[in-house]
Amino acid sequence: MKKIIKFSAEHPKFVVAVLAIALVLSFIQYPKMKVDTDPENMLSKDEFVRVFHNQTKKEFSLYDFIVLGIVNEKNPHGVFNVDTLTKVYNITKGIEKIKGVISYELISPVVKDDIEQAGIGTVRFKWLMPRPPKTEKEALHIRDRMMANPVFYGTIISEDGKALCIYVPIEKKSLSYQISQKIKKIISRYKGDEKYYMTGLPIAEDTFGHEMFVQMAISAPLAGLIIFLLMLMFFKKINLIIAPMIVALVTVIITMGLLIGFGFPVHIMSSMIPIFLIPIAVLSSIHILSEFFEKYRQTGDRKKTIIESINTLFIPMLYAALTTWIGFLSLSFSPIPPVQVFGVFVSTGVMIAWFISMTFIPAYIALINPKTLKNFGALNIESQKSVLDKVLGPVGRIVVSKWKIVLFFTLITFAVSIWGISRIEVNDNPVKWFVKNHPIRIADRVLNAHFGGTYMAYLVMQSEDKQTEIFKRPAMLKYVARLQNYLKQKGDVGKTTSLADVTKKVYMELVGGSKQYYKIPSTKQGVAQCLISFQNSHKPDDLWHFVTPDYSKLNMWVQLTSGDNKNMEKVIHQIDAFVKANPSPYKIKYNWAGLTYVNVAWQNKMVVGMLRNFLGSFIIVFFMMAFLFGSPLRGLISMIPLTVTIVFIYGLLGIVGRDYDMPVAVLSALTLGLSIDFAIHFIQRSRSRYEQTKDWKDTARYTFGGPGRAISRNAIVIAVGFLPLLVAPLVPYQTVGFFMAAIMFTSSLGTFFILPSIITANPALIYVKKEKHFLCYPFDCIFLAVTIVLAVLYVILGYTHIGIKGILAITVPLFIALVCVCKCLLNNEKVCRILNLKKEE
């Protein structure tokens, strides 16, 4: 590698040419870009939940809905006045014509049927609102009819009569943004007292996808710009700091080019790749430039300085890159396909960035005109102290003298953070990916305040032995009605609708319309005859949204007022409890479908998956640190700032009440990769100093100088560079912004305070050279063996589905073998000495 660096400095034009070719190759992939904004793809296509969801949709002719709410707060009768209902009529007619809308499945008062009394012994089937009402009286009649229908009440109209909903079924979720724009155009023609709101999961998801790309075009370049300005502040030379910007840009372009070239769609996750790669790519370059900046004045030879700078930094930068690489690669073990893709490509990008930094930076420095570097570099440090020095110097001194206090505060912070973590709630809701004042969030709040809920989940019950007709049986329907009642009492569900409601309504109207007959008929024939009467309506097929034609499966519509996963989970538990305590009259099994439920399913997977990834990569990073620092104990110490950082950040989330959601989960990988970097640089650089001086105080002063400045420049550049994300209209971007700042801030603090405090307590822990290679100490060797076994176990768990026996069959022999190796080493002093000599070279 060192040869390559030297080669790059000597043949800069070649390096630039190779990069240019790589860029062109990447660019020609871009026209192939496919976009995928469907969170359903968070589950693989053959995942049971997803298969069942789609099967249910098909079986009961269900569609994804855009929900259009029309609210009139000014009229005393709410929406039930001639003017508003006329608008509703015209809007419905307009929406019917939009391409991509399944017009015959539209849910609106305009296209729904009613059954009502029409004099003694007579019932009437009629359209609820075949034309706009002409008089207030007609409008109020429509209201009364809708209020009297359990299928409409709480779904199409609100309890207070002030709001009305049109449910627009769409052919594909990916059309929802486009269709919502067309609906917007239609409603803009009908201004007045009414307010219009649009919501629903598909629209939230698709709109997110749309805005995501807008954000990608704003946030990433903006972060780039601010990073650029900050670097300019630190290094003062524009032509020099262009280099890291180029590294970042080229890394992003090549990585995305690879992603697209391999045929992966740009998903919500992968759209975040650029934003993750920019700080990582800039990181190494800042270290190099920092070092170059410090040394250039002394030598005045740019080629020599840059090669020397890189050589000094080579090992820490390599390990920093490798740990980040591992952190993200661990995401490829995730059970969620888009997260796997994200992990693989970010980790690839990390290595690309590292390689480009190692080659392009020396090439670039070799290319720039030496004259422009005239005043470049750190001046006499003693005479002109920068702000950084004014802070870092005292910090270094305080930490060394007051190390006990620092460690004490670290422990307290740690304890409080652990408590905070215990308060973290796992929860997600795609609607909450938008900021509070986003139109979608407002619509969500208003409509869910008026209605039984716009979040639909479907509870599908079916006969366990595939018996048909069981859902025509009165006992079964009564059971379903009881379950609905129970859910209503529990209060977490806005509204439920089932075949039981339809049966009761038809029965009541057939028997004379009196409320006392709002019940299930006493015989199966009675139920059947009610339901065949229902089929004499204009929309007979509406029945098959609630039951299959053979009556072997029933679909209960469950409307939730919140799309929060925890709310959905609560309802799932309630049903489980009810069914357990109240056995069904016929053997049934049940499953859930609906987008609200699908979200729960993949998020549960994600949380468990992410936690496992995280622990796994933690072990692997530890393993690497143990080797880098030549001792498991040192490895552990180097990971203390990182551990405190992570515990602190997640503890903070718990304390401020921020939910653990998808973006937060993914960011844990970034935290791991970025936080360890500072510790690596700090320990590695201070070690080489200590070997020369054997004096910890001197080493501390040195480390808080040049290396300290490099670390803090890095921390500031990235933390501040990503602050603009905090005002982005999409919450996941805000989360990234917050995390970047928090990671940089906390892990640099951790590195500057905690590490030196520990070292002060006993410098020998980190610095004193051992006589033998660390593998030749029994404890260290066995400890490492355990780590290796755990790492292997982790990889096996991540990539295969073997059971306990298979795991034991692999890990136990491996462990025994490793122990044998340790024993051999311990008994063989010669090998130990050779190992040690090699290491010293």
Added chain:
Amino acid sequence: MLKKFCLSWVFSFVLLGVSFSGYSAGLTVSQIVDKANKVAYYAGQDGMADVHMVITDSQGRKREREFTILRKDVQDGGEQKFYVYFYKPEDVRDMVYMVWKHLGRDDDRWLYLPALDLVRRIAASDKRSSFVGSHFVYEDVSGRGIDEDTHELVSQDDKYYKIKNVPKSKKYVEFAYYYIWIRKDNFMPVKAEYYDSQGKKYRVIEALKVENIQGYPTITEMKASDLNTGGNTVITYNKIQYDINLDDNIFTERFLRKPPLKWIKRK
């Protein structure tokens, strides 16, 4: 009668006040429609048939209905009475649906639900609702008002007249217009296509089999397809008989609870 029953959907537009919009081989549109009406709709004084109905939805799931239809004309070309007795599905056996079809005013309809021991009059605001959950609508069964559409002969070939029908009032119909094809040899209407307001064809009704029964050309199998949902309903007619002297009493509320055993085999 059967023929008349099942084809009435085609003939509803006949006669009264229809403006003639073209000539063909010496026949005006009105004459074609009138002739077709005579041939297909007013065969015999009365009639009956066993009907088997298979409703298939877009997923290929099938539901069946079995019923007997009795029909009696009050006046030739005028009012009619229908009595529909259901055998299947099993749990609606004995259910009866009765219609007195009137011209110029709403029909009278009754429904008898044995399990609820209930006779109800059904007031219909329009005739475009489903017939027992099938893809046929009530109007397909009992007949569309004769002067409710304007007719235009749009084309013809060796075999068929193609006639476009536009409703005079858009109220209470879901279609914008429809075409029918009438056979030239026997004036049997064999196909109808319905279009919505955007000019999209969404519904087709077609005769699958035409037979000669007691000297009357009769459709014995027909199909209604919903192009929106992809579902369809096929009706087959068996044991068709014309001129069987049905008693007028059968078509009264009294017989709803007690089906006429002479004609209805309760099995």
